[in-house]
Structure formats: structure tokens, C-alpha cells
Amino acid sequence: VTSATLGARRGRAQGSPLARRRRRVFGPFLAPALILYTGLFMVPTGYSFYASFTSWDGFSNPRWKGTLNYEHLTHDPAFKDAFLNTLKLLFGCGIFLFVVSFAFMLMLREMKGRRFIQGFIFLPHIVSGVALAAFWDFLLNHDGMLNKGLHSFGLGPVDWLKPQWQFDAILVAIVWINTGYYVTILMAGVDRIPPYYYEEAKLAGTNSWQRFRHITLPMSWDVVGTAAVLWTIGTVKIFEFILAFSGSQGNLPTTNQWTSALYVYGETIGGTSPIYDFGRACAGAVVTLVAVVIVVAVLRRATSRDRLEL
Amino acid sequence: MRTSKNVHRAGVIAAAVAVSAVSLSGCGSSSKPGSSSGSGQSQGSTSFTYWSMWQQNEPQAKVIKKAADDFTAATGIKVDIQWQGRNVITKLTPTLKTGSSADLVDQSVNALGALVAKDETADLSALYGTTVSGESQTIGQIIPESYKPFLNDKNGKPFIAPYEVSSEGLWYDASKFPDLAANPPKTWDDLMALFDKAKGMGMAPVAVPGDDKYWVLLTLQRELGTDGLKKLAGDKTGVAWDDPKVLKAAQLVQNLRDKGYFIKGYESSKSIDEEGNWAKGQAAFYLSGTWVPSEAAPNATSGFKFDSIQLPALDSGNTDTGINFFGFAVPKTAKHSDAAEKFIAFFMKKQELAGISTQALNLTPRADVDPPAQLASISKALTGTVYADQGHLSVDYADWTNKMLNPEMIRLVTGQDNAAGFVANGKQGTIDYWKSAS
Numbered sequence: 001v002t003s004a005t006l007g008a009r010r011g012r013a014q015g016s017p018l019a020r021r022r023r024r025v026f027g028p029f030l031a032p033a034l035i036l037y038t039g040l041f042m043v044p045t046g047y048s049f050y051a052s053f054t055s056w057d058g059f060s061n062p063r064w065k066g067t068l069n070y071e072h073l074t075h076d077p078a079f080k081d082a083f084l085n086t087l088k089l090l091f092g093c094g095i096f097l098f099v100v101s102f103a104f105m106l107m108l109r110e111m112k113g114r115r116f117i118q119g120f121i122f123l124p125h126i127v128s129g130v131a132l133a134a135f136w137d138f139l140l141n142h143d144g145m146l147n148k149g150l151h152s153f154g155l156g157p158v159d160w161l162k163p164q165w166q167f168d169a170i171l172v173a174i175v176w177i178n179t180g181y182y183v184t185i186l187m188a189g190v191d192r193i194p195p196y197y198y199e200e201a202k203l204a205g206t207n208s209w210q211r212f213r214h215i216t217l218p219m220s221w222d223v224v225g226t227a228a229v230l231w232t233i234g235t236v237k238i239f240e241f242i243l244a245f246s247g248s249q250g251n252l253p254t255t256n257q258w259t260s261a262l263y264v265y266g267e268t269i270g271g272t273s274p275i276y277d278f279g280r281a282c283a284g285a286v287v288t289l290v291a292v293v294i295v296v297a298v299l300r301r302a303t304s305r306d307r308l309e310l
Numbered sequence: 311m312r313t314s315k316n317v318h319r320a321g322v323i324a325a326a327v328a329v330s331a332v333s334l335s336g337c338g339s340s341s342k343p344g345s346s347s348g349s350g351q352s353q354g355s356t357s358f359t360y361w362s363m364w365q366q367n368e369p370q371a372k373v374i375k376k377a378a379d380d381f382t383a384a385t386g387i388k389v390d391i392q393w394q395g396r397n398v399i400t401k402l403t404p405t406l407k408t409g410s411s412a413d414l415v416d417q418s419v420n421a422l423g424a425l426v427a428k429d430e431t432a433d434l435s436a437l438y439g440t441t442v443s444g445e446s447q448t449i450g451q452i453i454p455e456s457y458k459p460f461l462n463d464k465n466g467k468p469f470i471a472p473y474e475v476s477s478e479g480l481w482y483d484a485s486k487f488p489d490l491a492a493n494p495p496k497t498w499d500d501l502m503a504l505f506d507k508a509k510g511m512g513m514a515p516v517a518v519p520g521d522d523k524y525w526v527l528l529t530l531q532r533e534l535g536t537d538g539l540k541k542l543a544g545d546k547t548g549v550a551w552d553d554p555k556v557l558k559a560a561q562l563v564q565n566l567r568d569k570g571y572f573i574k575g576y577e578s579s580k581s582i583d584e585e586g587n588w589a590k591g592q593a594a595f596y597l598s599g600t601w602v603p604s605e606a607a608p609n610a611t612s613g614f615k616f617d618s619i620q621l622p623a624l625d626s627g628n629t630d631t632g633i634n635f636f637g638f639a640v641p642k643t644a645k646h647s648d649a650a651e652k653f654i655a656f657f658m659k660k661q662e663l664a665g666i667s668t669q670a671l672n673l674t675p676r677a678d679v680d681p682p683a684q685l686a687s688i689s690k691a692l693t694g695t696v697y698a699d700q701g702h703l704s705v706d707y708a709d710w711t712n713k714m715l716n717p718e719m720i721r722l723v724t725g726q727d728n729a730a731g732f733v734a735n736g737k738q739g740t741i742d743y744w745k746s747a748s
Contacts, residue, residue, distance in 0.1 A: 059403055059428060075746030077739065078713040141583060142575030161578030163520060163724050248580045250396055254521065254717045266712065269400045273420045273708040276403075 052282035058268060062279065069283035078255040079284055082263035085167060086288065089174060089235045089259060090295065097175045097231065098224075101182040105190060106212065108183070118187065122180030129177075133244035136173045137161070167257050170242055177241070178234070182227055189223025190216055218305075225303030232295050236260060236288060243270075260288040355646035357388035358653065361402055361412035363421075363636070366393045369604075370474070370672070373665035374657070381656045384443075387649045399424055402641070406430050410641035414650035419460060419635045419698075422470055423705040431469040432640040432647060438468050443656040452658065453675050460698050461635065471654045472637035474666050475673040476600040477699070478524060479618030479688050483611075486511070486594070491687060494619040498562060501622055505571045508594035514573035516566065517584040517593035518723065524597045526563050526719040526732075527700055528621055528632075533559035535626035536697040542736070543707035543715070546744040551737035555625055560722060560729035562624075567725050577724045589614065597621075603684035604671040616684035620691050631691040634699035635675070709747070714739040 052069055054062035073079045104121065108114040124132060139145050140160040150156035161169060197215050206214070217224075239261040246253030252271040253262065267281035268274065360378070364371035371393060378389040392412075394401055399421050405411040406425075415422075425431050438450035449471060453461070463469045484491060487504075495501040505515035518525060531539050533555045541550040550556075566572060573593045576584060581598065588596040589609035596602065603616040610616075623629045638654050640647045657663065658676075666674045671682045673689055681689035703711045718736050721727040727735060 057428070059406065072746045075742060076713070077742060077746075137580075140578075141580075142578050143583070157575060159575055159578040161520070163577065163720055164726060166578075248519075248521065248582065251521075252712060254720055255713050256717055267709075269397070271708075271712060272396075272418075273704045274400060274424060275709050275712075276424060277709070 048282045049286060051279055052286045054279045056278045056282075057276040058278040059276070065279060069280045070287070072280060073283055073287060076280075078258060078266070079263055079287075081256050082258040082260050082284070083288070083291075085256075085258060086235060086260045086291075088167075088171065089238060090232060090292075093171050093174050094228070094231050094235070096171075097178055097182060098228070100175060100179050101186055104179065104183045105186045106208075106216075108187065109190065118180070118184060120180075122184060124177045125181045129239075129241040130244040132173070132177060133241050136169070136245055140169055163254070163256075166246060170245060170257065173241065173245070174238060178231075182231070185227045185230075186220065186223060189220035193219045221303060221305045225299065225305075228299050228303065229296055232292055232299065236292055239265070260284060352644075352646050352648045355413075355649035356386065357390060358413035358644075358646035358649035359390045359392065359411065360414040360416075360650070360653070361392050361394045361398050363396055363398045363415075363417045364393060365395055369670035370666065373662070373669050376665065377657045377662040378653070380662065381653050384656070385652065387652065389653065396421075406641060406643055408643075409645060410643040412641060413644040413646040414638055414640060414653065416473075416636065416638045418476075419470060419472075419637075420702075420705045422639050425639065425641070426463050426469050429463075430642050431463070432642050432644065433463075433465075433467040434469060434471060434640065434651075435467050437471060437651045437654060440651070440655050442659045444661075445659055449655060449658055452677075454677065454693075456696055457633065457635070457675060460633065460696075461637075470635060470637040470639050471658065472635035472675045473657060473663060474636040474670070475675050475692065476634045476636070477673075477688050477692055478528065478597065478599050478632055479620060479691070481588070481596045481598060481602050481616065481618045482594060483591070484615035484617040485613050486591075490619060491617055495622045497622050498624060502569075505566075505569075505595070509571075511594070513591065514593040515571040515595060517573045517588035517596045518576050519579050519581040519584045520577045520724055521580065521716075521720050522597075522723050523700075523716060523719050525566065526560070526722055527703075527715075528597065529559045529562050529624070530556065531630075531632070531697075531701060532621055532624040532628060533562075533626060535628045536630065536701050538626065539701040540703065540706070542740070543703055543710050545740070548737040548741040551733055551740065556736070557729055557733050558625070560732045563722055564725075564729045564732075567723070572723075585609070600673060600685055600688055603682070618685075618687050630695045630697045631688075632699040633692060633696040710740070710743050714743045 051062055053065060053067065054069075055065045056062035108117060111117065137144070141147075142157060142159060142161075144160070146160065147157040150158065159165075193215065197219070198211060201211050201215060236259075238259055242253055242257060242259060242262060243265075246257045250272050252258075252266050255266070258266060262270070263284050264281045266275070267277045267284065269276070362371065362374065364374065366375075375391065378391060382388055396417075398415060399417050402410065402412055402415055403424070406428075422431065438453075439448055441448050442452060450468075453472065457472070457475075458468070461468045461470050461472060482490065490504075495504050508515040527539075530542070534542075534553070538550075538553070538555070542556070545551075573584065573587060579587075584593075585596060585598065585602065585606050586609045587593055589606040589611070591611045591614075602618075606616075620629065620631060638650075638657075640650050644650060660676065660679060663674050663676055664679050666672050667679050667682055671684065673681050673685055673692070677693075703715065714736070718727070718732055718739060721735070722729070722732040
């Protein structure tokens, strides 16, 4: 098909009664979603950018404050903790999560009863974070299941949840919760790869690492990239597990376990005596947003390949 | 096989939008301008709306519900109760500008502080002058004078009508230490001797959660006095931390850990675990609030007799008792404040308020309502000099307490820092904090 004929075809399509009718319904179909999205989402987001330059208790009228909230953030130890912890989740947890997910995926590919196991590891993803936090505490606390298990071997007890390890326990839990989800996504990507590639590679005498390196990875690269972006966005949402796991009796977790989401909560309505500093919280959220956008942009560029349509 | 180029720019934008939904949605909703008239003294209301800090099945809720039913029967005024739970103030705040959704609300002095700071609570002076329903005294007269400074806003006007009082004590099983109530430790050495005695009895002396805040805070209060404690927060130069008494208080807490008085494995436990360990008899003492007897009762060994002592005096000589209040407040923009205040006057009468003691097992502000037996010692301590619980730090310096003090206290209690480290970090942390404060 030459470009000339394409152009001609497009010209006819624009003029056709069907296309005209299509264009007429386009607006009414789009409008409700667009209005809802703008009203409930874009406007508050824009307002948050504005609020980050103000002193605002979420109640009175905001007072303009310039960039002072941002300057204060640079001195705020709680924000440093929160930002660093978010990065730990994003990269530390992320790398570990993808290694584990790939390992599971490769293992499950050639396994009988893989659907069952896949369902099993997916399970934590659909259980509420609060319930998982209770379970994780039950498992790891001083009199918990893990120490009881160790005791039967004459070992321990180990203080798994001592303050300096508590965030690490959260990191491990987050990997545990999310593995099933990412295995499922990766599996869907890998399942599309036609088996004859593998058959041919086997005939050529390749080992399983070579097959992974030269077939599985390149041919599922777009799925990996999408999964990485999903993870990046997902890390900003990690909130209720930490609140339920580390907070107690309405108190916030200590600041060394805060993430960006907890920072926003802690600076506004969280805890037994809330701070109501919406201006600073919005500034914190904006900084996190910018950081995440940069990470996503870099990830998209790094994983950008010609997509395979199989 | 056809190929198409990845549209990564669109992906970035989509991601940005999705992320902002998550991270910014908390900051959304703009405030609307609205009426900001003072406490519109309404008249002749036949109903009012009460937003409660309790959940329906809590004992306090049952006491209040019964009082509301009695009130309606007596006056014909209907009470629309909504059991909002502990974050009632957070839920109420957005409604205040356009006319409060609730005519009556209750929470602790600390939680109501957010409304008081915004000048959104009605002045209850007139209510304090009102006679309690069916009695001869006014509300102002049944509330002990020593409590009143903590019930006023910055203009010296009462904003809360307290119906429940709480405090902290060092809890123990009186069946194991029968003489302690009569002879409480007078010095820190006495207290250590008591802990050694507990050790000799085969118990860990002290159950303490890994995120404990009471030991450090209350020891600092005893060593520095209440004003000295507040100075630690308010002194922007951090010099207050150089007072050798701060180091001494920190050393006393460090010694508790070093001498092995704290129960094994406490570093990784929470208050609910340690309260249980203590009630099961694994530890002799537990420093916590007046809610302990009702909360720990299901775990308690048979014959357990709840009682408490106060920490002994230290260098400041201060033996005051910390006090916190739960009570009613009326939002300034309430539409039926008259009916709400009538209900308060009704609830404060002995017959109704006694339920807080007999059913909810808590203390009331009324001296003529007998405290539950478990709280008799604390109730007696509260007849002496009182100070705003935890020096009011969690309200006046809430952000500093969250970001600076609490993490440092945990580091000291769990041995991540020694006493000198606590002081050094506290000083530097406070200086840094004030640099970042808005």
C-alpha cells in the first residue's frame, strides 16, 4: 500500500457518513470520564502543587509561602527518612523482587501444577495489607512462629523486629506480598514466546541460562519494562501495611519507618495529635512525584525496544 | 512479525498522572469560604447531632447511649448519635466552615487541641455555670479546681466538659506485692530494690514494649520537672539538653536496661504483647495508662489484683501526676448548641456519669463518683498536684515529638543509643528540627 492510496483512503473515511457519526458520538462518550477525571483528579492534583507553596492547615485559607516548604523539607529528618525508605523500596525491594519473580517464573514454566503454585504465591496480593501485617507480626515477634520453630531446633530466639531491623522486615514482607503478582505478569509475557524458539535453541545445544539470556529476556522485554513501571508507581502507594505493622494504638510508626505516603499522612491527619501541615505534606508529595517521574522516564528509555507482535 | 515503536513519552505521562493520584490525593479538596460566625446561641432545638469518638460496642458508648435515651425521655430532645471512632475530629474538621455537621463531639484534650487551635470550639463558660440536671451544684463546681487550667483555651475559657480522666502509673499485681500500696518506693533506689525483689521472685521486673515512650518521658519529668521537660522541646538553641539532669535521667533509663530489669525480647515487641506478658505474670511491673486494668483483664492470671504506684521523686522533687481528659466540646458553628449543652448538663449528673466508672471501668472527674477498685490508687494520686499528661508535648510540640523525641526515646530504651548518645542526638535533633520547622 503506497502512501498516496493511504491518503486517498483517509480522505474518503473522513467524509463518510459513518465517520461523521462516529465523530459526533465521540464527545458525549468521552465527556463523563473526562469531567470526572478532571474534577476528581486533575484539579486536586493541580491544587496540591499550588498548596505546596502555601501554609495550609487543610481548613483555613492557604497563605502564600513561596518555596519555604521545600527549603524546610531539606532539613526535615523525617522527610529524609521517608524519601530514603521509598528509594529503598523502589530499588532495593524492586531488584530483589524481580530476581525472585524471574526465578519463580523460570521454575514454574516447566513445572506440573504450576497454576496451583502460581495461585498460591499470588494469594498475599489479594489479602488486605492490614491482615498481612498482623500475620507478619505474628510470625516474627519475640514469641512468634519463627522463633518457636527455631526453638525446636535448639536455636534462637532472635529479635527479628528490633527497631533497627524493623524496616528490613517490612522490605522482605513487601517482596513476599508482590512476588505472585509480578510472576503472573512476567509469565503472561513469556507464555507468548513460541515454543519453537526454545526447541531450536535446545537443538543448537544451548544451556538454560543461554536460553533465558537470548530468548526469554529479549522477547519479554516490553513486559519487563511495563512491570518495572508498575512497580515504581506501586511503591509510592505502599502505606497500610507499614501503618498496621509498625504503628500501634493509633500512633504513627516511628519516622525511621516512614515512606513518602506515610509522610503525607503523618504531616496531615495521622496519629493521635495530627499536625495538619498540608502545605509541607504537598511539598513532600511533589518532590516524590518528580523523583518517580524521573525514574519512570529513565526506566522507559532503558527498556525501550521495538515491541514484538507475535 | 510486525514491529511498532514504543510510545514511551505517553507512558511517562500516564505514570506521572497515576503517581500523582496516589501521592497527592491526600492534599486535594480545597476549602470553601463559609460562615465563620461565633457560637450561634441557638434556642429551642428539639434535636441535636452527636459525633462520638467511641465505637458502638465500647463500654463508654453504652453508657453514653443509655444517657442519651434517658435524656430524650426526660426532655423530648432527640439525640442523633453517630459513632465515628477515634478520628472523629479529623472527620469533623472539613465540615466546620460551612456549619458543623455535629452539634456535640468528644475526644481527648489532646485531640480536641486541633479544633481549639483553630478557635473552632465554643466557649463553655456559661455551661460551667449551669446547674447539673437534678442536682444543686454547677458543672464548674463538680470539676476539681486543679483540673481547670488544662480545660481552658488560650483565652482562659473552658472548651471541654470532661467526663473521663486518665493518667499513668506503674502497674503491678497487688496479690504478689500486698504491702506496696501502703509503702510505695520514695526514691529511685527504693524502686531498684523493688525490681531486685521481683527478680528474686522469679519474674522479669519490668515489661516494656520496644516502642515505649513512658519510661524516658516520665523519668525526664521527675528529674527536670514539667517546665524543664517542655524546655527540651521549646529551646531552639538546644542548650536545654546540656542540663546534666537530662543526662542523669537518661542514665537511669539506660541502667534499667543494662541491669537486665527489662523483660527479654522486649526490643521487638509492642505494648499489647508486653501488657499480655505482664498480665500473665511474666513480669512484675508495667508502666502505662489507666486503660490497663480493663484491657489486660482477659489475659490476667487468676487472683490478679490490679493496682499502681507513681514513680518516685528525683532531683526536681516533683511528684505531680500526669492527667489527661476525655470530654465533650461544642463546635462554634454548631446549629443546635443549646440542646447539646443541655445534654452535657444531663450526662454530668452522678447517676449517668457513674456508668463511666462502673461499666467502662474508668475514672470520672467527679470526686463523689467512686473510682473502680483497680484505679483507686491513681485516683488518689490525682487529688494531689497534677500536670498536663506528658507535659502537653504531644499537642504543643506534636511534630517535634513525632519526629525528634519519640525516635530518640526508642533508641535509648532499646539500647541503640546510650545515655550520652541520647543527649547528643536530642540536642542536635532539636536544633535541626527548629531549622526545618515552619
